[in-house]
Amino acid sequence: MLTPTTSARDRRNNLLTTQEARHIAHTQTEQLRNEIILAKVLESARLFHVNQKEEAYKKASEVLSLTEPSGAPLHRLSRILMNGIQRRCYSQTEFLGNLYNDETNPIAMIKAYDVLAKHTPFIRFAYNAVNLAILAKACNTNRLHIIDIGIGLGNQWSALFALLQGTSFYPKKIHITGIDIPGTESTLNDVRDKLVNEAKDVGIEFSFTPIVAKAEQMAFKEIDRSSGEFLVINAALALHHTPSGDAIKNDQFSRAALLLQLRQLEPQLLTMVEPDSNHNLTSFEDRCYEAFQHYMHIFNAFEYLFPRHLKERAILENDFFGREIINIVTADGPDRVERHERKEVWAKQMQEAGFAHIDNIFERTGRTLRNIVPTSPPFQIFQSNQALCLGYNNSPLLAASCWRSAA
Structure with missing residues (x-):
């Protein structure tokens, strides 16, 4: 027969095991979600590149529905690029990634x-x-x-x-x-x-x-x-x-x-x-993936350095580095x-x-x-x-x- 001490230890161990399992399941779910987000981001960019703008816009909307404006770095970078693609879908000359535009104070x-x-x-x-x-x-x-x-x-x-x-x-x-x-x-x-x-x-x-x-x-x-x-x-x-x-x-x-x-x-x-x-000079697919990886490192650095709701962080992400990746992905020729x-x-x-x-x-x-x-x-x-x-x-x-x- 189990003693009370042994029974309490077993219950604690079972609780820890349950918590660990939940953490692993949550981590795996987040990883899968992030892979889905990245795949949709790259697909939206590809569709835009081949001039299927209506489909690119829809795919961008799917990404926006899966991400949070003040969320993890992947969410923040994905939203910047998808918002940029949506704006570019209906404009040939505006929002090409010019850093100092009139919209920014x-x-x-x-x-x-x-x-x-x-x-x-x-x-x-x-x-x-x-x-x-x-x-x-x-x-x-x-x-x-x-x-x-x-x-x-x-x-x-x-x-x-x-x-x-x-x-x-x-x-x-x-x-x-x-x-x-x-x-x-x-x-x-x-x-x-x-x-x-x-x-x-x-x-x-x-x-x-x-x-x-x-x-x-x-x-x-x-x-x-x-x-x-x-x-x-x-x-x-x-x-x-x-x-x-x-x-x-x-x-x-x-x-x-x-x-x-x-x-x-x-x-x-x-x-x-x-x-x-x-x-x-790389292919569009390589350029897009490379750009996303490069700016993810920068956004991850901001996550390490700054709180998520810092106003200056949002400006750096949107109006400095965000504009760069939009230019890299959505512009070609002299516009890039x-x-x-x-x-x-x-x-x-x-x-x-x-x-x-x-x-x-x-x-x-x-x-x-x-x-x-x-x-x-x-x-x-x-x-x-x-x-x-x-x-x-x-x-x-x-x-x-x-x-x-x-x-």
């Missing part, structure tokens, strides 16, 4: 970008990895000239000046040629004023030349140069916007032609940071401006243009970088043959690399 966008810059490692890694490389190569030069393709708000150079605070090992004269797309004239003037003041605080003789143009349409040889300057060309999260594949209307304005132009300037250093994903490549592909393109990879530079700066951008699992900073990478759960998201003119 610019102040809210700035606040969301501030969250991205300060509370995630993405921007800090991108800027500081190459800034430290620039200082490692140019710290003893008298005059540093940086041609920055896609300067944006100039925050990378604010980060550079912050690195120089309290040190004496830096170029005494820095000139930046800041390039950005048409429509940014006022912003470039604001960037100039900001950087002039920041450089003054550090004690650097600083000058700035704004250029409003698409990089692939520029004549880089016409940029003013000074004798004896150390020339750096910087492209942080910019080159993937240049025409490649079916986006090329004129070979003269292609990505390959741009890289050849940059090589002809004979820079002592070219620094670049790019998303490490393949969204350019998000054309990311794997680091191996970039390496091949750079070598074909006449650049040589600079080895070991990140080994010299790695300890300082990890102090500025401390990472712990699920984030990692690691070196590959082609680049220094920022990863999430060992999947590379960003790749920084340094190049010089080949002999």
Whole structure:
């Protein structure tokens, strides 16, 4: 006969076994549900691609009925893409994934970008990895000239000046040629004023030349140069916007032609940071799946870093990264401006243009970088043959690399 103690232990063990079984069943159900959602997402994208828009719209509606707006990352990303496809089903020209559209409050966008810059490692890694490389190569030069393709708000150079605070090992004269797309004239003037003041605080003789143009349409040889300057060309999260594949209307304005132009300037250093994903020349099915996997890593990172109902997280997901994946999946030809490549592909393109990879530079700066951008699992900073990478759960998201003119 069982004692009361033994009977209580058995009941507890049975309860635990029941709870474990329920947990396993729930997990398996969720996994199956997620597989169904992903299959429907990819099918909706395929239907849209082959111009079966009514069926694509219906399939997107099925996904929306299975997902929660503030749910798990898979739900959130799926809803963004399906809403984008539904809007594109009845519009050929609207909502192609233009990041800064009129529907988004610019102040809210700035606040969301501030969250991205300060509370995630993405921007800090991108800027500081190459800034430290620039200082490692140019710290003893008298005059540093940086041609920055896609300067944006100039925050990378604010980060550079912050690195120089309290040190004496830096170029005494820095000139930046800041390039950005048409429509940014006022912003470039604001960037100039900001950087002039920041450089003054550090004690650097600083000058700035704004250029409003698409990089692939520029004549880089016409940029003013000074004798004896150390020339750096910087492209942080910019080159993937240049025409490649079916986006090329004129070979003269292609990505390959741009890289050849940059090589002809004979820079002592070219620094670049790019998303490490393949969204350019693959088949539609591969492009769609690859894009979904890449952005799932980013959305999973947000799940790790931010509460689900944070307003800035929703803006980052919908109005930054969400628009990118909509552009990748629903646009073709010149309309598809998000054309990311794997680091191996970039390496091949750079070598074909006449650049040589600079080895070991990140080994010299790695300890300082990890102090500025401390990472712990699920984030990692690691070196590959082609680049220094920022990863999430060992999947590379960003790749920084340094190049010089080949002999």
